[in-house]
Amino acid sequence: MIDGLVAGRLYGEAERRTDKAGKAYTLAKVRASTVEGEVLFINVIAFDEGLCASLHQLRDGDSVALSGSLNPRVWTDKQGNARPALDMVAHRLISLPLSGIEQ
Structure with a gap:
């Protein structure tokens, strides 16, 4: 695995789930763009209670930056093209507090 930082926009809402042992976790998707302008989806799983709560406060389309362990992979779209x-x-969720910032 690779330690990394990913920034993009939340795609859909974060989803709370529970494993067979009763431990809660959260799934989310982040939509990011590459330098070439291609869209890249990051499948996110979080186990930390505080991080999960923070992800659930975000809404579809909100900007987000996350750090963690990355695992690159390839999937095939409907046209048979390989996609990253x-x-x-x-x-960790990295965010900028909005208090005190003029909008």
């Missing part, structure tokens, strides 16, 4: 994707085990 990333799976991330998120450890």
